[in-house]
Amino acid sequence: MIANAAIGIVQETRAKRALDRLSALVAPTAEVLRDGRTRRVASGAVVPGDLVLLAPGDQLVADGRLIAADGLRLDESVLTGESRPVARVPGEVVRSGSFVVEGTGRCVVEAVGAESYAERIAGQARAFRHPRSPLERALNRLLLWLVAVMVPLGLALGASLALRDTRLGDAVPKATAAMVSLVPEGLILLASLTFAVAAVRMARQGALAQQLNAIESLASADVICLDKTGTLTDAALRVTDVVPADGAGRAELGRALGRYAAASPTRNLTLEAVAEAFPAEPEEPAEQVPFASRRRWSALRLDGDTLVLGAPELLAPPPLLARVREETGAGRRVVALARTPHVLDGHDPDSGPPPGCEALGLAVLAERLRPDAARTVAFLRSEGVELKVLSGDAPATVAAIAADAGIPHAAEPVDAARLPDDPEALRALALKRSVFGRIAPEDKRRVVEALRDAGHYVAMVGDGVNDVPALKAARLAIAQGSGAQMAKSVADIVLLSGDFSTVPGMVAEGRRILRNVQRVARLFVTKAVFAALLIVTVGLSSLAYPFLARHLTVASTFGVGLPAFFLALAPSAGPWRADRFLPDLARFAIPAGLAVGLAVLGAYLVALRGVDLGVAASRTVATTVMLGGMLFLIARLEQRGGGHRYAVIALAALMATGYAVVLLIDPMRAFFALDRPGGDVLALSLAGVLASWALSALALRIARADEDR
Numbered sequence: 001m002i003a004n005a006a007i008g009i010v011q012e013t014r015a016k017r018a019l020d021r022l023s024a025l026v027a028p029t030a031e032v033l034r035d036g037r038t039r040r041v042a043s044g045a046v047v048p049g050d051l052v053l054l055a056p057g058d059q060l061v062a063d064g065r066l067i068a069a070d071g072l073r074l075d076e077s078v079l080t081g082e083s084r085p086v087a088r089v090p091g092e093v094v095r096s097g098s099f100v101v102e103g104t105g106r107c108v109v110e111a112v113g114a115e116s117y118a119e120r121i122a123g124q125a126r127a128f129r130h131p132r133s134p135l136e137r138a139l140n141r142l143l144l145w146l147v148a149v150m151v152p153l154g155l156a157l158g159a160s161l162a163l164r165d166t167r168l169g170d171a172v173p174k175a176t177a178a179m180v181s182l183v184p185e186g187l188i189l190l191a192s193l194t195f196a197v198a199a200v201r202m203a204r205q206g207a208l209a210q211q212l213n214a215i216e217s218l219a220s221a222d223v224i225c226l227d228k229t230g231t232l233t234d235a236a237l238r239v240t241d242v243v244p245a246d247g248a249g250r251a252e253l254g255r256a257l258g259r260y261a262a263a264s265p266t267r268n269l270t271l272e273a274v275a276e277a278f279p280a281e282p283e284e285p286a287e288q289v290p291f292a293s294r295r296r297w298s299a300l301r302l303d304g305d306t307l308v309l310g311a312p313e314l315l316a317p318p319p320l321l322a323r324v325r326e327e328t329g330a331g332r333r334v335v336a337l338a339r340t341p342h343v344l345d346g347h348d349p350d351s352g353p354p355p356g357c358e359a360l361g362l363a364v365l366a367e368r369l370r371p372d373a374a375r376t377v378a379f380l381r382s383e384g385v386e387l388k389v390l391s392g393d394a395p396a397t398v399a400a401i402a403a404d405a406g407i408p409h410a411a412e413p414v415d416a417a418r419l420p421d422d423p424e425a426l427r428a429l430a431l432k433r434s435v436f437g438r439i440a441p442e443d444k445r446r447v448v449e450a451l452r453d454a455g456h457y458v459a460m461v462g463d464g465v466n467d468v469p470a471l472k473a474a475r476l477a478i479a480q481g482s483g484a485q486m487a488k489s490v491a492d493i494v495l496l497s498g499d500f501s502t503v504p505g506m507v508a509e510g511r512r513i514l515r516n517v518q519r520v521a522r523l524f525v526t527k528a529v530f531a532a533l534l535i536v537t538v539g540l541s542s543l544a545y546p547f548l549a550r551h552l553t554v555a556s557t558f559g560v561g562l563p564a565f566f567l568a569l570a571p572s573a574g575p576w577r578a579d580r581f582l583p584d585l586a587r588f589a590i591p592a593g594l595a596v597g598l599a600v601l602g603a604y605l606v607a608l609r610g611v612d613l614g615v616a617a618s619r620t621v622a623t624t625v626m627l628g629g630m631l632f633l634i635a636r637l638e639q640r641g642g643g644h645r646y647a648v649i650a651l652a653a654l655m656a657t658g659y660a661v662v663l664l665i666d667p668m669r670a671f672f673a674l675d676r677p678g679g680d681v682l683a684l685s686l687a688g689v690l691a692s693w694a695l696s697a698l699a700l701r702i703a704r705a706d707e708d709r
Contacts (some may be wrong), residue, residue: 038053051108059098059100065095073100074272135213135513139191156535156540166525184521184527194216194516202505203501218459223386225460230463242361244360245360245362259282276707285301294350297311305339310335312334315353336359337362339358362462390444398413399412414435428498463487467487478494522585525585547623552676553672563651604618604621611684
């Protein structure tokens with residue numbers, strides 16, 4: 001109880017501290033125009049009606065409406081998931097948390113503090129969340145069932161003792177021994193221990209479990225919703241193809257692209273991808289026109305030629321435009337490269353590309369799939385996990401990446417800007433489709449809730465503030481280590497390396513937890529079934545009870561507690577079914593508990609009434625038979641052969657040796673009120689142990705045959 005309380009207090013304290021540290025995405029200062037003068041004020045000092053001046057690099061600190069914009073483009077990825085900067089014009093609403101990528105603007109503040117968009121999301125993030133994993137819920141149901149059994153048995157036992165006017169000195173030991181054996185005293189602690197060990201193991205692989213049950217919960221997830229950028233793809237682009245224009249060859253086009261990228265004084269993601277695909281020696285350009293989104297082209301003067309890189313609509317000839325439409329429709333980016341003899345000096349960049357441009361061809365680019373993304377997707381699919389991609393990018397772009405990663409049904413993306421309002425229609429759509437583009441944060445939450453309400457155990461992977469509502473709605477929240485602090489604060493698991501490929505390892509670890517807790521739970525419940533049988537038979541009679549509480553201490557320590565500790569942390573393989581936890585448990589524990597109970601009861605009655613060994617010696621026989629039966633069941637828990645089976649058998653032998661030491665050392669034997677193991681005691685104990693083995697083997701075989709049918 002103390003260990004479980006300590007673990008729970010530490011977890012809740014960590015969660016409280018994380019929630020206290022959580023804050024909305026707001027900049028510390030903003031430049032505002034007041035009384036005809038510009039001044040820099042703290043974000044908390046911005047009030048509705050203020051005129052905020054926006055410049056490149058600024059972060060919006062409040063929601064507002066633009067009254068002026070000159071080439072203004074905002075990075076709204078942290079709010080919407082859209083990875084590309086968005087152009088904004090006067091009259092449009094802009095939100096706190098966005099960043100100015102280029103251009104300038106002015107906006108009138110309309111909402112600050114708790115009324116702003118970022119703070120409303122933060123309010124959702126601050127709500128306390130601690131979902132119980134399937135295993136925790138199964139264990140809670142098990143405890144409720146055991147309580148339901150204990151209460152009537154305890155009342156019946158108490159009434160029986162009272163009706164027989166049993167002395168208090170006899171009644172208390174008998175009632176204590178009978179009821180304590182029904183309690184699975186180490187099961188919950190072992191579950192917490194396996195969670196903690198799994199968390200340490202995964203931390204070494206770059207995953208931080210912020211809830212102890214998170215890794216086991218991931219093993220139970222049958223649907224994982226994830227963002228595209230940062231999960232399936234990284235921040236870089238890759239060149240997928242080059243398309244030369246008439247009169248130019250692929251080699252010539254590749255060399256020209258490489259020269260341009262190598263000579264460019266500044267590189268964006270497009271030029272980084274080109275430079276990686278076509279390495280070349282750097283050159284010093286004689287003239288240049290830097291790229292600007294409002295112009296959509298840039299140029300360099302190299303050795304008497306001017307190379308122009310820009311939008312295909314500006315530079316590509318009509319025969320190539322069909323290919324451009326095909327590639328952009330598939331979600332890829334296309335840039336065109338042209339050559340002209342004209343110099344750049346004296347040319348107005350805002351008037352368009354320089355005259356005389358001759359197209360060399362196109363470069364087709366796509367977001368770069370993470371190296372292990374396809375393998376991770378294949379693993380999850382093989383384990384029966386469905387994947388849903390929820391992204392703020394264009395549906396075609398998301399679909400192209402999802403298809404490259406191997407996600408099924410990616411060819412039918414949903415434009416989430418037109419999601420149905422009807423919950424039933426949304427649930428049907430969420431179950432049928434796997435790719436959702438242009439999805440807003442609230443719609444991400446709606447899709448997750450629809451899947452959850454359909455009976456799925458949903459995990460959500462995200463990295464931005466826009467993912468927070470969905471992370472909170474999911475059964476399991478996973479955040480990227482490079483993501484927003486708010487997303488990391490509400491997550492159950494943080495991928496410190498930002499690598500989605502760590503998920504298979506967590507799934508395997510979680511399933512190891514499930515298997516191990518399931519098999520050690522069989523021991524505890526078998527003991528409870530065995531105890532219930534003894535209460536109904538011997539406990540309600542006038543016979544001396546087969547055990548004192550101290551007998552159960554030594555038998556449970558060597559027959560359940562210590563073996564369960566090792567088995568809970570050991571490697572495991574085989575089926576895992578959290579949804580069938582209690583039925584599978586009952587299918588093993590009830591026949592096994594009855595078999596061990598009948599063997600103990602038979603050996604005890606023969607020793608007490610048949611051979612007349614006395615109560616102390618008869619209880620020693622009962623304790624030995626109980627321990628022998630439990631050790632046999634421990635060996636039956638390990639279904640694999642080879643070294644694993646031998647290791648479990650060796651563990652059982654070690655426990656038997658420990659019990660033998662207790663019997664042979666006089667002070668220990670006296671403390672546990674056991675009798676000296678003479679010939680009759682040994683013979684009856686051996687016979688009882690063999691009987692328990694035979695009965696257990698028969699009962700488990702019948703139960704397994706019934707399951708197979």
